[in-house]
Amino acid sequence: MSFYELFELNHAALAPWRAFADATRAAFQSPGNPFAETPFGRSVLAAADLFERTTRRYGKPAFGLVNTEVDGQTVDVTEEIVWQSPFCSLLHFHRELPAGRAADPKLLLVAPMSGHHATLLRGTVEALLPGHDVYVTDWADARNVSAAAGRFDLDGYIDAVTAMIRAIGPGAHVMAVCQPSVPVLAAVSLMSEDGDAALPASMTLIGGPVDTRVAPTEINRLAKGYGIDWFRENAVMTVPATCPGGGRVVYPGFMQLSGFLGMHLDRHVKAYGEMFAHLVQGDGESVEKHREFYDEFLAVMDLTAEFYLQTIETVFIEHLLPRGLMTHRGRPIRPEAISGTALFTIEGERDDISAPGQTEAAHALCSSLPATMRDRYLQPGVGHYGVFNGSRYREEIVPRIAAFVRRHEPAEKPGRRGGAKRTKADPR
CATH class of the missing domain: 1.20.5 (Single alpha-helices involved in coiled-coils or other helix-helix interfaces)
Known part of the structure; x- marks a missing residue:
């Protein structure tokens, strides 16, 4: 067994x-x-x-975002799928705006595929909705994807990001949270080199492991210390035949969760002890806050083994992107080809997953960008999750993202009102 x-x-x-x-x-x-x-x-x-x-x-949570406030008025929000493949759905949070109102910038939020569902970014989306036309990548749980759908590795991830940018259309903006910073940077590099008509106007990278040689964290040291063979032998498993993805080799979500919990086990034990005390005391408000956080935190998903192993090796062990050696299906990734997509990097001062400097390293790689198309920000007093969720994210980071995106909006906005159209499932 x-x-x-x-x-x-x-x-x-x-x-x-x-x-x-x-x-x-x-x-x-x-x-x-x-x-x-x-x-x-x-x-x-x-x-x-x-x-x-x-x-x-814990099952996959719902975004549950049914309205937002735009120009001081509450408007309805409808969640719709506008692009789909076996491994990802592109969600659009359509806002019922008044007729004739100027369109807001289209923003693709690329969620991490690192064990949690895209709903981990619920607060990220909620804070962006008042001033942006938001799209989110909703990655599939690999245990539910039939083995007949084939492989999905880091190259496939880059292909999917590129396809979704094209589905949204020219002049959009892309924002990557944590893990997708590397594949998003790769996708934009390839699109820039090809002169792709759908090239994003701007790219925001938040807390991403662009160069993990900079200020290595415990996660970085662990990956480097064990080596890829250890992960191949100990971290991936076959999905049981009783699941829809039976026979697929994956990195199980429960393994990832064990790692998350193990990093700060004392905090989680203390949190559950406090929850017990609040329940006994009848403090419903404190209990509900605990439940909301852990309902999201404990809902995990499996990753395809090929994606997981290729990411570990490429990003955390070999550092191929910053060394100029990363390829996509045999083709070199050249960030220096980026000249028309503005770059904004955001980091957290206390980030112990992607330490300060790891994301900012993208600026050195995108050497063709003029100073007027760059920005960087270090948020004081926050850790990894604080750069995309919480009060400081809402009050100090979102206004900076909004200003950066507006500053780099294309003068012409083709197809702004229509947005991406619903499509049939991607046959790949």
Whole structure:
């Protein structure tokens, strides 16, 4: 029996206990239970709730963004798929704007494919919606993609990003959060060299590992220390036949989650201890904030093994992009070819995943860009997640992104009102 199958079996074995925890919660929440509002009853309820939450499988959350405020008015937002392949859907957050109102810049937000769903960027999207026409890459969970759909590696990721930029149309802006900084930079490099008509007007890279030789973090040192053979032998597994993607070789989401939790295990243990205390005390607001964060944080997805291994080797072990050795299907990636796409890099002062300097390294690679088409910003006092979520992101980073995007909007805006059209599934 494989480790993945053992994980699935263990999850199934806990199902009766989760059902018992649910029954216990229902019993101790009942107004007819004389122990319901006693310290003993609240302790039992808290324990049952904690057990159920720490043993469940968290499904993909919904964005749930149904409205936003534009020009001081609340407008409806509709989520629609405008491009699709077996491994990704391009979501458009269509805003019902007043007739005749000038269109906002089209912005493609490239979500990381690093274990969490694109909904991890819900706050990122929400803060951008008032002033931008937002599109988001919604990467598929590899355990749900049939093996018949074929491979999906880093080269395929670059192809997908390029296809989605073209689907949105000329003059758009692209913004990469963390991991996609490298493939987005590669895609724009290739499009620039080809003189592609859909070349983005600007490119914003946030907390990305462009050059992990700069201020190496624990993650960087781990990848370099183990080497690609260790990851190939220990980190990838075959999806069980009971899943839609049965037979596909993946880097499982539960492995990634173990890494996330292990980095700051003391913080997570403390957070769950505090949640237990809040449940006993009846502090519903604090409990709800905890639940919202962990509902998102604990919802993970599998990555195709070929994408995971190629990314580890290319970005974290061999540093091929900053060394000028990265290729796409045998073709060299030349960031120096970028001359018409403005570049903005954003980093967090306390980022322990992509340390300050790793993203800014993109400026040296894009050597053909004039100073007027560059900007860089280091956000004080925030870690990795703080550069794309939270109050400082909303209040200090988003206004800078908006100003940069507006400054580099094309004078002519072809197809601005229509946006990308819905398409059938990409046959690749």
